[in-house]
Amino acid sequence: xxxxxxxxxxxxxxxxxxxxxxxxxxxxxxxxxxxxxxxxxxxxxxxxxxxxxxxxxxxxxxxxxxxxxxxxxxxxxxxxxxxxxxxxxxxxxxxxxxxxxxxxxxxxxx
Amino acid sequence: xxxxxxxxxxxxxxxxxxxxxxxxxxxxxxxxxxxxxxxxxxxxxxxxxxxxxxxxxxxxxxxxxxxxxxxxxxxxxxxxxxxxxxxxxxxxxxxxxxxxxxxxxxxxxxx
Numbered sequence: 053x054x055x056x057x058x059x060x061x062x063x064x065x066x067x068x069x070x071x072x073x074x075x076x077x078x079x080x081x082x083x084x085x086x087x088x089x090x091x092x093x094x095x096x097x098x099x100x101x102x103x104x105x106x107x108x109x110x111x112x113x114x115x116x117x118x119x120x121x122x123x124x125x126x127x128x129x130x131x132x133x134x135x136x137x138x139x140x141x142x143x144x145x146x147x148x149x150x151x152x153x154x155x156x157x158x159x160x161x162x
Numbered sequence: 163x164x165x166x167x168x169x170x171x172x173x174x175x176x177x178x179x180x181x182x183x184x185x186x187x188x189x190x191x192x193x194x195x196x197x198x199x200x201x202x203x204x205x206x207x208x209x210x211x212x213x214x215x216x217x218x219x220x221x222x223x224x225x226x227x228x229x230x231x232x233x234x235x236x237x238x239x240x241x242x243x244x245x246x247x248x249x250x251x252x253x254x255x256x257x258x259x260x261x262x263x264x265x266x267x268x269x270x271x272x273x
Contacts, residue, residue, distance in 0.1 A: 093262035153205030
């Protein structure tokens with residue numbers, strides 16, 4: 053079992069460019085999450101999906117969109133990247149008693 | 163919204179000593195309090211958690227205590243080892259089943 057996988061691992065974008073961060077899980081969990089992690093600020097929830105076909109905003113959703121493609125996949129899209137979106141992005145899934153995190157995507161917007 | 167405060171932001175201890183990290187929360191409806199360990203270049207990993215009907219929980223060298231009246235919970239690591247060096251995050255879960263994280267504590271265990 054791979055658990056939670058994320059692609060790419062690293063990405064550099066110019067301001068205004070778009071990209072999609074991919075997340076996939078093989079744990080058969082219903083809930084999936086996207087967080088961003090910034091120095092001194094912990095992890096903040098961007099969007100989450102409680103089940104296939106549903107998505108909801110988290111604490112910091114502005115500038116992002118998500119798609120829950122199927123039970124396995126949950127993608128995060130930046131339509132027009134801004135330097136403030138430079139961060140490490142983590143995808144996670146939720147079992148009844150634990151969240152499992154992917155290895156992260158380090159995104160730099162110049 | 164929910165606010166979780168975590169202290170200290172950095173902590174250095176000698177190998178074999180104990181380490182304590184403290185968190186406070188604001189939402190009285192919070193009912194689940196996990197602690198995560200994050201090693202360099204990896205995602206956070208759950209190390210221990212506690213629910214609101216329990217005051218203390220232990221798992222070998224780590225323990226978590228919860229004081230719901232004061233709205234604070236703490237992580238205790240005894241007999242620290244160099245492999246305990248990492249960033250530790252507390253979190254709490256409100257009724258919406260979403261986690262709110264503290265800002266993290268970088269623990270360094272000096273051999």
